[in-house]
Amino acid sequence: MGSVVLEEVTKRFGDTVAVDDLSLEVRDEEFLVLVGPSGCGKSTALRMIAGLDDPTDGVVRIDGRIVNHVEPKDRDVAMVFQDYALYPHMTVRRNVEFPLRTRSMDRDERQRVVTEAAETLGLGEFLDRKPAQLSGGQRQRVALARAIVRRPEAFLMDEPLSNLDAKLRVATRTELVELQRRLGTTVVYVTHDQVEAMTMGSRIAILNEGALEQIGPPPEIYRRPASVFVARFIGSPPMNTAAGPVRGEPGALRVVLPGGEIALTPHDSRTVAGSGCSEIVVGIRPEHVTVNDAKDGATADGAAGDASGIPASVLSVEALGYERHVICRLDDGTTMIARISTDGPEPPAHSAVRLGFDTARLHFFDPATTRRIDG
Amino acid sequence: MSADTSALDSAVSDVATQVSDPVQERRIRATRRRHRIGVVLRYTLLTVLAGIVLFPVYMTVVNSLLPADVIVARPPTLWPEVREWNHYATAWTDGHLGLYLRTSIIVTAIITVGQVATSILAAYAFTFLDFPFRRTIFVVFLATLMVPFEVTIITNFQTISDLNWLNSYQGLAVPFLATGFGAFLLRQSFLTLPRSLEEAARLDGYGHWRFLARVVVPLSRPAIGALAVFSFLLAWNQYLWPLLIADDEQYRTVQVGLKQLSQSNLAEFPITFAGTILAALPLLILLLVFSKQLVRGLTAGAVKG
Known part of the structure; x- marks a missing residue:
């Protein structure tokens, strides 16, 4: 169903190589975390899956289909942005139903889907508020709600927790993993925080300077780091x-x-x-x-x-x-x-x-x- | 997950308001008094300045109501005992101001709508579309701001005349349908929108037109409103171009008509004054309605909202 595959993908911006010959498979219903220091190419990799950036070289597959030349909207992925990308002039309800308005879906059905998503994320009472009237955590949930109403093959999340305060971040970590289990969808999650990576990922892919250092389940990565970089990046204090x-x-x-x-x-x-x-x-x-x-x-x-x-x-x-x-x-x-x-x-x-x-x-x-x- | 801190907050503020130290209380009262004096001074100054600005306007109204022979009397009359409202009717009908106002409103409306529409589209392209020589073309746009209208007026006149557009609405309006200033102003406003909004909309299947209509325009209303007001003011106050293009009564704008009124055989001062007031009225109404937008547009870049 919702597998995402990168095959020898390279992305260059002028002379800089953001992603260097990256091959990666995200299995269906897997929570894969892309982690690495800033500038390691993790966000670029995610944006290439979303279709917001085009790979210079290589193939991107979603659900087996080559999507290199497929428009972002036709890739059946939903993205949660670091700054949430909520539309400030729309109510929570309008924000959440925004992706549904481009589809042929009648009003009642749309209302039902929005209400259901709001319920799932505990946003029921905020539907008629504007994003500015919500707290950081609530805004983050609205962004999630907007992603789940589309029922995508895969969720792409770009540091969705980095704007939350430390305490809320820990709580939301658990909730996100729980949500992913309940929905049974594939998640590709980008973060620079190795604690987030260790606690949330069913597998972790560690990127450094655009290249994949290691991919595997968190305990294996901790026990058998494949390189000095991984050894020092994962674990606090470092190895x-x-x-x-x-x-x-x-x-x-x-x-x-x-x-x-x-x-x-x-x-x-x-x-x-x-x-x-x-x-x-x-x-x-x-x-x-x-x-x-x-x-x-x-x-x-x-x-x-x-x-x-x-x-x-x-x-x-x-x-x-x-x-x-x-x-x-x-x-x-x-x-x-x-x-x-x-x-x-x-x-x-x-x-x-x-x-x-x-x-x-x-x-x-x-x-x-x-x-x-x-x- | 929501932390209940309201109890703690109120406890903290309770402590903060309990100021019982008499020395400190006196100091606070002194600060408040100084603050009050500052406010009084500021408002006095503002009132004087407002008086200076408004006095000529007031005198125009007064003079428009005076009988023709009283107006030249010295010292000038500050309060009209007899008010001759019929001067306005004379200016409207015999002075053809009604007709000129109609032309002005039509031309100004076309220019305003045109400038706002072309500026939105140009600014969108400069902000969200990727095309070759984008920067260069934008610099050329900006460069047009440095060229005074008078420089191009002869070629423009030639073009309009070749098109047989003398004495027509299109002749009056078309040269002003696009503005580098508008594209620049709106681009600056569009640039403040987070890039992720566009990307989110793209992922959700919104094309450029729908993204523009549903997200960019609603979020840039202050800047667009300000541009509309500026365009309106500029178009309304035009003099040289309408004078050149339209010698037919039918297509004479109010600014040109007013000048002619003051030189015609109706050349009684009170009627000219009445005409002036009539010509300024649409602008005044517009400013009263949109003053908030105007100020917000002017300060949009200064204070991040």
Whole structure:
């Protein structure tokens, strides 16, 4: 039904390449999130699906049909814009029924559809108000209502939550996913917010400089990031990465980092040896780093640790209430962040510590290609 | 999902209004007094200025009602004891002002409607359509604003005369149906509309004409209204062109007719004054009706609404 496929799509604006040879499949009834930093081409990709921009190269398919030369209105997609694009001079009712007025639909039927959409989104009592009389959240619902009355094959959403305040955004996140399940339609959702991507997407596509870095379900992306970019983009605080040469025999390799070494597990040793890299980028999530006392090796949250970690100095500690982020610096200036519980004393700023790594949870990347090394 | 903060809000405002400190209260009262003096001064100044502007208008009305021999008396009469309303009737019938007003209204209406229509279309094209040399053509449009009408008047006269349009409504109106100023004014207004409105309409199956009619025009009413008023004023107050084009009574506009009235054998001052008032009346009515639109149009760019 509502599948959306991009095949080797490229979009150039003059000399700049906004989208670079992007291939992507959005399955029917899937909630796919396109995420990436600003300027990564995610909005352009969405606009090409909508038909608002034409691809320079490649093919766009909706529901199996090639739509490159199909007018936006005939693509059977509805879009929710970042600024909602409501018509300020029309009431909510007129706004919601606006897409229906170009179709042959009689008055009663139109009224019924509008009322139903308003009901679904809890807008019943606002139908006769103008957009200016509504709050940000209500306007956002009107934009959604206008999209759902068309019963499109796919919803295209361009950062629909970015104009809401933080609290409302969290609540609306859940509601949007719930709405998508209920309607059973395909959603392509663009955001720069990795938390939105992780919490809403059934799959996430991460874009960087117009190219696809990785696509997959959120847990897989978190556990097995395909590149240094994905590793550092998804997760907050981001994954720590450091480059160093590989030493030792196959089966018992060590990575030399500034101030110390990390011994790899036999499994990781085989993986890294298999890649043939003599130097490697090691990645570790902040939650897999412990902050140990420089002398006795006790961890910051009180547990007995080991004294063998990498020496570092504490730059600052961010206490979030439920956890703490200890921001450290290695000898060569590399920043490493450890995420620790709130138990135990706080490591004082500028104090010397040793960072312990959970060696079973290391990620490895090829420094030349920045892609993940897997066994 | 709606957070109920009204209770908190009212609690905050309660605290804010409870000012019990006597020093602070005195200070607030002093500020209010100073504010009141400022208002009085401002309104006095405005009243004086309004008087200066309105006095000649008032004197025109007074003079239009005076008997012909009283008008030249010194010192001038400020309040007419005898009011000769028949001067207006004379100006209307014997001075043919009724006829001239009719011509003026017809020509002005054609010019106003034409200018608004062509400006809307041109501004739409410059804003929403993508065509080659768009910028260049727009600059050329703007450049026409720098060319005074007097420069083109001879060629225009030649054209109209070649078309055999002397002494006709089209001869009076057609050269003014398009204006670079109008296209510029409306384009600036259209540019303030979010681009996403157009994209949303496109996705919903609205073509250019329907998007223009349903969204762009309703949302740009202040600017369009202002343009209409400006066009009307300009067309109504034309003198040189109608003088050149129309020597036939039938197609004489009120401004030209008024001048002739003052030089004719009816050349009694009160009748000329009465004619002046009659000629200004349509404008006055228009301004009273549309003053709000006019001001809004003028300040449209200044204050983001």
